[in-house]
Amino acid sequence: MGYGDLEYDSNDSEYVTYTPFETENLLLRNRIVKSATAEAMATDEGFITEKLIEFYRRLAEGGAGTIITGFMFISEKGRAMRNMTGISSDEHLKGLKELVKEVKKTGKDKWGRIKFIAQLVHAGRQNYPFPDPVAPSAVLEATTNVMPRELTKEEIHQIIDDFAEAAIRAGKAGFDAVQLHAAHGYLLSQFISPYTNRRKDEFGEERAKILLDIMERIRERSRIPVLIKMNACDFIPGGLEIDEAVRIAKLLSKAGYEAIEVSGGMWESRLYTKYNVVCQNVEKSGEAYFRDYAKKIKENVDIPVILVGGIRSLEVAEKLLDSYCDLVSMARPLIRDPYLPSKWKEVKVSDCKSCNKCLKNISKGPLACYQD
Ligand SMILES: Cc1cc2nc3c(=O)[nH]c(=O)nc-3n(C[C@H](O)[C@H](O)[C@H](O)COP(=O)(O)O)c2cc1C
Numbered sequence: 520m521g522y523g524d525l526e527y528d529s530n531d532s533e534y535v536t537y538t539p540f541e542t543e544n545l546l547l548r549n550r551i552v553k554s555a556t557a558e559a560m561a562t563d564e565g566f567i568t569e570k571l572i573e574f575y576r577r578l579a580e581g582g583a584g585t586i587i588t589g590f591m592f593i594s595e596k597g598r599a600m601r602n603m604t605g606i607s608s609d610e611h612l613k614g615l616k617e618l619v620k621e622v623k624k625t626g627k628d629k630w631g632r633i634k635f636i637a638q639l640v641h642a643g644r645q646n647y648p649f650p651d652p653v654a655p656s657a658v659l660e661a662t663t664n665v666m667p668r669e670l671t672k673e674e675i676h677q678i679i680d681d682f683a684e685a686a687i688r689a690g691k692a693g694f695d696a697v698q699l700h701a702a703h704g705y706l707l708s709q710f711i712s713p714y715t716n717r718r719k720d721e722f723g724e725e726r727a728k729i730l731l732d733i734m735e736r737i738r739e740r741s742r743i744p745v746l747i748k749m750n751a752c753d754f755i756p757g758g759l760e761i762d763e764a765v766r767i768a769k770l771l772s773k774a775g776y777e778a779i780e781v782s783g784g785m786w787e788s789r790l791y792t793k794y795n796v797v798c799q800n801v802e803k804s805g806e807a808y809f810r811d812y813a814k815k816i817k818e819n820v821d822i823p824v825i826l827v828g829g830i831r832s833l834e835v836a837e838k839l840l841d842s843y844c845d846l847v848s849m850a851r852p853l854i855r856d857p858y859l860p861s862k863w864k865e866v867k868v869s870d871c872k873s874c875n876k877c878l879k880n881i882s883k884g885p886l887a888c889y890q891d
Contacts, residue, residue, distance in 0.1 A: 534833065534837060534864065535550065535837055535840045535841065536549065536550050536551060536833060536836045536837055536840060536847065537549045537550070537864075538550065539584075540584075540823070540845060540846060542777050542778050542822070542823050543744070543777055543822070544696075544742075544744045544777060545634055545695060545696060545744055545777065547584045547585050547634055547846070548584040548632075548633070548634075549582075549583075549584035549860070550584070550836070550840055550845070550846045550847055551582070551583045551584055551585070551836075551846070551847060551848075551849070551860045552583060552584070552586075552587065552780075552825055552827075552846050552847065552848035552849070553578055553585065553586040553848070553849065553853050553857075554587060554780070554827045554848040554849060554850040554853075555587045555588060555589050555590055555638040555698065555700070555748070555850070556589050556850045556851075556854060556877075556886060557589040557590055557599070557600060557881055557886065558571055558574055558588075558589045558602075558604065558885065558886045559600065559601065559602040559603070559881050559882075559884065559885050559886055560574060560602060560604075560885045560886065561602050561603060561604040561605065562602070563601070563602065564610075565591075565592060565598075565603060565604055565605020565606075565607070566605070566610075566611065566614050567604065567611075567614030567615060567617060567618050570885060571604065571618065572617065572618055572621050574857075574886070575588075575618060575621065575622050575635075576622070576625050577857040577858070578622075578853060578857040579621075579622045579623075579625035579626035579633055579635075580625055580626070580857070580858065580861075581853065581856075581857035581858040581859065581860055581861055582858065582859075582860030582861035583633075583849075583860045584633065584634065584860075585633070585634040585635075585636065585846070586626075586633065586634070586635050586636065587636045587637075587638050587698055587848075588604065588635075588636065588637050588638050589603075589604065589638065589886075590603065590638045590639070590640035590700050590705070591603070591604045591606040591637060591638060591639055591685070592604075592605050592606070592607055592640060592641070592642070593606060593607055593639050593640065593641055593678075593681045593682050593684070593685040594607045594641065594677075594678070594681040595607060596641075596651065596653070597640065597641030597642055597643075597646075597678075597681070597706065598642060598646060598649055599640060599642035599645065599646060599705065600881070600882065601882070602885075606637060606639065606685045606688055606689060606692075607681070607685065609688065611688070612691060612692055615637075615688075615689075615692035615693075615694075616691075616692050616693060618692075619635055619692050619694055620693065622635045623693065634695045634696065635693075635694055635695055636694060636695060636696045636697060636698050636746065637685075637689040637692070637694040637696075637697050637698070638698045638699075638700050638748070639682055639685050639686065639689070639697055639698070639699055640700040640705050640706070640707075641678055641681070641682070641705065641706035642706060643655075643667070643705055643706030643707075644658075644660045644665070644667035644704075644706075644709060644715070645660065645703075645704050645705055645785070645786055647660075647663040647665060651668065652665055652667040652668070653667055653668050653669075653670050653674065653706075654667035654668070654669065654670065654706070654709050654715055655669070655670060655709050655710050655715060655716035655717070655718050655722065655723065655726075656669050656715060656716055656717040656718055656723075657669045658714065658715050658717065660787065661787050661790060662787055662790065663786075669718075672720065672722070675722055675729065678706070678729075679729065679732045679733050679736055680736065682699065682733045682736070682737075683733060683736035683737045683739075683740070685697070686733075686737045686741065686743055686745065687737070687740055687741050687743070689743065690741050690743040694743075695744070696743060696744035696745065696746055696777060697743060697744075697745055697746070698745075698746040698747065698748055698780065699730065699733065699745065699746070699747045700748055701730060701747055701748060701749040701750070702749050702750045702780075702783070702784075702797075703750070703782065703784060703785055703786075703797050704750075704753070704784070704785025704786050704787065704788075707729065707730065708749070708750055708753075708785060710722065710726055710727075710728075710729045710730070711726050711727055711730070711749065711750070711759060711764075711767055712726070712750070712753050712758050712759045712785070713726065713757060713758065713759065713763070714753060714755055714756075714757045714758040714759070715758075726767070727767045727771070730747065730767075730770075730771060730774070731770065731771075731774050733745075734771075734774050734775055735774075738775065744777040745776055745777055746776065746777045746778045746779070746780065746825075747771060747776050747778075747779055747780070748779075748780040748781075748782055748827075749764065749768070749771075749779060749781065749782070750764065750782060750783050750784065750785070751764045751782070751783050751809060751812035751813070751815070751816060752764065752783045752784075752812060753783070753784065753785055753788060754783060754784050754785075754788035754791060754792055754796045755785065755787050755788050755791055756791065758785070758788075761812055761815055764812070764816065765815055765816055765819045768816045768819060768820050769819055769820055771820075771822075772820035772821050772822045776822060777822065777823075778822055778823040778824070778825055778845075778846070779816060779820065779822060779823075779824055779825065780824075780825035780826075780827055780848060781809055781812055781813040781816055781824060781825065781826055781827070781844075782797060782809060782827050782828060783796055783797070783809055783812060783828075784796025784797040795875065795878075797828070798851065798873070798875050798878055799828065799829055801829040801831055801871075801873045802872075802873065804829055805829070806829050806830060806831050806832060806835045807826060807828065807829050807830050807835055807839055807843070808828050808829045809826060809827065809828040809829075810826060810839060810843045810844075811843075813825075813826040813843050813844045814842070814843045817843065817844060817845070823845035823846060824843075824845055824846075825844060825846040825847070825848050826839060826843060826844035826846070826847055826848060827848035827849070829873075830847050830848070830849050830852075831849075831852060831868055831869045831871065832867060832868040832869070833863045833864065833867055833868070834867065834868075849869070851871045851873065851875075851877060852869035852871040854871075854877045854886060854887070854888050855869065855870065855871045855877075855888040855890060856869070856870075856871075856888075871888075871890065872890055874889070874890050874891075876888075876890060877889060
């Protein structure tokens, strides 16, 4: 059976999950996305290592049609953690090119090439333990008890440039697209949140302005597709709520964003919820814990919606696709087993127990599964 310029095995059409999917500018060979996970495998300066290449080589072999890298810093000041990958300077290009080349070579199959997407971030007020946290407004980050410094307009314009430069660099490295990280309380998430953005200027009057400006700046120089991962809800009093997230998602859809990955929560959310909102315990939350948020956004935008958070079984993925989301995204299950997509039809459900030891150990060393 043919689909655009992609071919796929008719045996696979039994499952929607394994059919190709087309966004405005990307042909994806299936509906499975590897969601971004920080790797902590780069050198101190953010350069690619063989260990990091090996991590992605296995994912590329494993069958996910789309792989999104862990967050990469777009400027030195935007670092979120140690041994994070950098895309802030042309010096990073050589290693990034090697990484992309390896993934594309490994992931290439008879249905078409794998899609490899670079996630871009500025940490803002969630840059602990680094110095000089910055934010749209000076609002205390209560989990670290750190008061960030309010960004000047000049600094905001510089950050817009830095995101655009990083996106163009990603294109030069061979990535198929970039994804802006506007979820989980990092800087772009801080801008769209009424809790962390209390500015009185144009960046506060329209809290999504920075996202529109970044897109405009990228488009002045490049056609690289730009996806976004955004919160549908911050899970803090006074934070972003679903109706406002829908309004912003509509703006992004009109502005030419390629797809929206829907997530929720920031560091401070746990002070109110008493659990990790981003990485919930699936036994308690149930599968696909952001599904109703994704559905609401999908009903209101013209671009594809990617759902992340607690997807574990093929059966649930099948039910979600097309009505709640267009693509399903997984993080912890693919840290546990990067080959899950190629086995899912047989094993049916991931054996990831949401122990979150992968997350707890990330500040101590490279990303791995530590489940007992
Ligand atoms: C170890 C670890 C690192 C993560 N790093 C990132 C990241 O760099 N960028 C991002 O957007 N989300 C990050 N996340 C969140 C995941 O992408 C995903 O949203 C979350 O784990 C829920 O999906 P899951 O239930 O499939 O794991 C990370 C999660 C884990 C467990």
